[in-house]
Amino acid sequence: MTTHQIMVVLSIKLRNSGTSIPFSVSRKTRKMELAGQEDEFEYGEVQNAVQVKKFRNFHFLLEIHDFVHRALRAQATTTANFRGPWFTSLNYLFTCNPINIQYILTKNFSNYEKGEFRQNFQVLGDGILAAESETWKYSRTLLHSLFKKKSFELFSHKILQNKILTCLLPVLDYVQTRGMEVDLQDVFQRFTFDYSCSFIFGYDPQSLSIHFPEVACAKAFTDTGETIMYRHAVPKSFWKLRERLQIGAEKKLATASKFFDEFLYERIKLKREELSKFNKNINIETDAQTDLLATLIKEEEGNEQVDDKFLRDTTFSLLAAGRETITVALTCLCWLVATHPSVEAKILQEIKEQIVEKGLNPSTLGVKDVKNLVYIHGAICEALRLFPPVPLNFKQAIKADILPSGDEVKPNTMLLLSFYSVGRLEEVWGEDCLEFKPERWISDTGCILNVPSYEFTCFSTGPRTCLGKNMSFIILKIMATAVMWNYHIQVVEGHPVYPAIAPVLLMKHGLKVKITKRG
Numbered sequence: 001m002t003t004h005q006i007m008v009v010l011s012i013k014l015r016n017s018g019t020s021i022p023f024s025v026s027r028k029t030r031k032m033e034l035a036g037q038e039d040e041f042e043y044g045e046v047q048n049a050v051q052v053k054k055f056r057n058f059h060f061l062l063e064i065h066d067f068v069h070r071a072l073r074a075q076a077t078t079t080a081n082f083r084g085p086w087f088t089s090l091n092y093l094f095t096c097n098p099i100n101i102q103y104i105l106t107k108n109f110s111n112y113e114k115g116e117f118r119q120n121f122q123v124l125g126d127g128i129l130a131a132e133s134e135t136w137k138y139s140r141t142l143l144h145s146l147f148k149k150k151s152f153e154l155f156s157h158k159i160l161q162n163k164i165l166t167c168l169l170p171v172l173d174y175v176q177t178r179g180m181e182v183d184l185q186d187v188f189q190r191f192t193f194d195y196s197c198s199f200i201f202g203y204d205p206q207s208l209s210i211h212f213p214e215v216a217c218a219k220a221f222t223d224t225g226e227t228i229m230y231r232h233a234v235p236k237s238f239w240k241l242r243e244r245l246q247i248g249a250e251k252k253l254a255t256a257s258k259f260f261d262e263f264l265y266e267r268i269k270l271k272r273e274e275l276s277k278f279n280k281n282i283n284i285e286t287d288a289q290t291d292l293l294a295t296l297i298k299e300e301e302g303n304e305q306v307d308d309k310f311l312r313d314t315t316f317s318l319l320a321a322g323r324e325t326i327t328v329a330l331t332c333l334c335w336l337v338a339t340h341p342s343v344e345a346k347i348l349q350e351i352k353e354q355i356v357e358k359g360l361n362p363s364t365l366g367v368k369d370v371k372n373l374v375y376i377h378g379a380i381c382e383a384l385r386l387f388p389p390v391p392l393n394f395k396q397a398i399k400a401d402i403l404p405s406g407d408e409v410k411p412n413t414m415l416l417l418s419f420y421s422v423g424r425l426e427e428v429w430g431e432d433c434l435e436f437k438p439e440r441w442i443s444d445t446g447c448i449l450n451v452p453s454y455e456f457t458c459f460s461t462g463p464r465t466c467l468g469k470n471m472s473f474i475i476l477k478i479m480a481t482a483v484m485w486n487y488h489i490q491v492v493e494g495h496p497v498y499p500a501i502a503p504v505l506l507m508k509h510g511l512k513v514k515i516t517k518r519g
């Protein structure tokens with residue numbers, strides 16, 4: 001039985017109803033059977049007729065996450081137990097209840113850890129994304145202090161601007177002058193890999209160029225992400241056996257992570273050599289030329305905790321945290337804007353008024369320039385609400401507990417917090433919750449509305465909330481402005497779009513578009 005077959009022949013036991021509801025999802029018919037009823041997956045079903053048509057090819061992206069959302073809502077609940085068939089021993093407590101999420105991630109934070117989920121993400125080692133207790137606290141404090149520094153913001157912004165001008169726009173120009181179709185997700189993935197490597201290692205792998213080269217380290221990194229997710233969907237004994245036999249996805253994972261480890265350790269070795277050769281003195285408060293790895297090495301010199309393994313785990317986590325998330329956010333934003341011409345028109349109007357008419361260049365915006373882009377900010381929040389790049393958060397309970405919803409949690413219960421589903425709750429976002437409406441984020445006075453992080457969960461909430469949130473908004477606004485001001489994007493008719501099995505909401509076949517330069 002393949003991984004996919006195991007995933008789709010699960011059965012659900014909904015705690016509230018007490019009944020066992022078998023379901024299957026057939027890839028061929030694209031239909032879900034729930035309690036004997038056939039129900040077609042259509043993201044756009046609550047939208048108007050024109051939008052339904054446009055959304056049709058996108059519904060696969062929502063397959064797993066939408067299924068869970070629908071199953072919960074069908075029972076008018078926000079928390080339910082999902083069980084696999086007896087032989088799988090799969091048993092997860094799903095919740096999309098914002099009060100439960102706030103409770104788990106903030107109020108009773110110490111009772112919920114990554115626990116056994118850490119095994120699924122073992123490639124992250126003890127990096128901040130997977131670390132617990134003291135190791136996590138140490139990483140969090142260290143990275144938090146680095147991320148706050150002005151020099152860090154200056155350095156990352158300088159790289160961003162340079163990469164937009166010398167790579168992103170020239171590649172898009174090249175593609176559009178030849179009338180070629182291009183996979184926008186691939187372009188963004190290459191861009192964010194080069195950008196992330198540049199500010200983390202001070203090294204640019206140059207995976208984004210008009211030749212679209214296959215860069216081995218970029219491929220290895222992508223492969224690790226793709227193969228990790230399947231572990232959540234199959235019994236532990238199943239993937240453990242495959243890991244021991246080194247077959248299938250486990251073989252791919254082992255090969256990719258070995259290759260990527262070699263890349264990381266090589267970067268660390270070279271950075272140490274570079275620093276000692278030039279006896280580089282870095283003033284991390286002011287030096288805008290300093291990459292994150294050099295800063296970490298210098299800042300923690302003499303600290304035994306900061307050995308090569310720590311540097312490997314930390315840099316891997318940062319790459320994983322920043323690369324695909326920004327890619328997904330940008331890809332979904334472009335897709336939504338391309339399919340909502342009225343939103344596109346308002347975005348262009350805002351850029352004209354706030355940027356062009358003030359004598360600024362939309363292709364080379366500074367950090368301060370994007371502050372007035374309120375409508376684009378709203379559009380980004382809206383894309384992140386509907387398509388949170390990290391759709392699930394994984395937790396395991398230490399002790400027995402009762403959630404605010406009244407649901408019982410036994411010791412060791414595995415919990416899946418569906419950020420995807422929170423973004424689609426009618427109770428929180430209103431009847432039009434499935435519509436793409438940047439306006440919902442803007443107050444009557446033209447400011448961005450403040451939504452509590454346990455309702456807008458995209459960046460998580462509580463002590464482990466995303467460290468890159470502010471940085472992400474700056475990157476997304478600068479990139480979206482540069483791309484949308486210069487090009488009109490048209491999604492290729494009939495291109496199949498559905499999710500890759502990955503911890504982030506990437507599209508399996510990317511987003512094929514045609515672009516035309518604006519006059």
Ligand code: HEM
Pocket residue numbers: 128129140143318319321322323325326329388389390393394457458459460463464465466467468469471472
């Ligand atoms: C749209 C972009 C982004 C989204 C949606 C996002 C979302 C998230 C989420 C949901 C978490 C919690 C993960 C968990 O608890 O398992 C997280 C954690 C984190 N993010 Fe982001 N992220 C984004 C961009 C970035 C960027 C650009 C960086 C910087 C490199 C970054 C750095 C981190 C770090 C270091 C953590 C770990 C925090 C901790 O465990 O204490 N993120 N992010």
